[in-house]
Amino acid sequence: MLPYVIAGIAAAGFVSSSYGRYAGHKAAKKGQRADERQAELRIKQDRIASNEQALLDIEELGETLATQRAMMALRGGNPGMGSNLSITNKTMNTFNKDEQARQMSLQFGTQQARAQIAASRIALRGQRNQMYGNILGEGLNLLSTSDFVKSKGGLLSTDKTKNTPTKTYTNSGTKGKL
DSSP, rough: HHHHHHHHHHHHHHHHHHHHHHHHHHHHHHHHHHHHHHHHHHHHHHHHHHHHHHHHHHHHHHHHHHHHHHHHHHHHHTOOOOHHHHHHHHHHHHHHHHHHHHHHHHHHHHHHHHHHHHHHHHHHHHHHHHHHHHHHHHHHHHHHHHHHHSSTTTTTETTTTTEEOOHHHTTTEEEEOO
C-alpha cells in the first residue's frame, strides 16, 4: 500500500509542477503579445511623426523657394536661369536628400521593431520547448525511479532471485512468464 501512496504523492507533485510551468509559459506568452502590440503601435507612431515632419518640411520648402524667387525678382534676375536656377536646384536637392534620410530612418526603425518581435517569438518558442522537455524528463524520471514501479506487484516487479521481470503481457493480453 505504501508504494501506491508514494507514487500518488510523486505524481501529484509532478502534475502540480507541470501545471505551474505551463501557467508561467501562458503568462510569458501574454507578455510577449503585449510587447508585439506595443512595437506595432510604436511603428505606427513613427510613421505618423515622419509624415507630419514631411508635411512641415514641404511647407518650409515652399516658403524658402518663394523667398528665393522674391529675392531674385528684386535683383532683377530671371528665377529660371543661371545662378538663380542653381540656388533653386540646390534647395530642392537638399530637401530630397532630407526626405530620403527620413524614409531610411523610418524603415530602419520599422525593421528593428519587427526584428525584436521575431526574436521575442523565437525566444518564447525555445522556452516552451525547454519546458516541455523538462516536463517529459521529469515524467520519465518519475516512472523510472518510482517505488510503485519497482515494488512487488508493481509495473516492473522482478523476481529477486533471478532479477528478471515476473509478469509480462503479450500482444493478446494473456499473462506469460519470462
